Amino acid sequence: MESLKKWNKRSEKIWLVISILFTISAIYFSIIDDFVNNKAYYLLTVISWGIYLIRRGLSKRLGNKK
Numbered sequence: 001m002e003s004l005k006k007w008n009k010r011s012e013k014i015w016l017v018i019s020i021l022f023t024i025s026a027i028y029f030s031i032i033d034d035f036v037n038n039k040a041y042y043l044l045t046v047i048s049w050g051i052y053l054i055r056r057g058l059s060k061r062l063g064n065k066k
Contacts, residue, residue, distance in 0.1 A: 008059040015052035022048045 026041035 005059070005062060008055065008062060012052065012055045012059055015048065015055055019045070019048040019052045 022041070022045045026038065026045045029041050030038045
């Protein structure tokens with residue numbers, strides 16, 4: 001059970017970093033391209049934040065069971 005908690009924490013941190021990088025890159029590319037056809041960048045940002053929040057929720061729920 002402890003190894004699962006460690007894996008969840010690592011995965012949570014990885015997805016946080018990915019989400020932050022996607023957010024910064026989406027804003028950067030939007031500014032460079034004058035906000036034309038940048039929906040894909042923001043879609044990836046929303047998906048990565050969603051995965052991070054799901055991971056965080058699972059980690060908290062796993063912590064509450066112990």
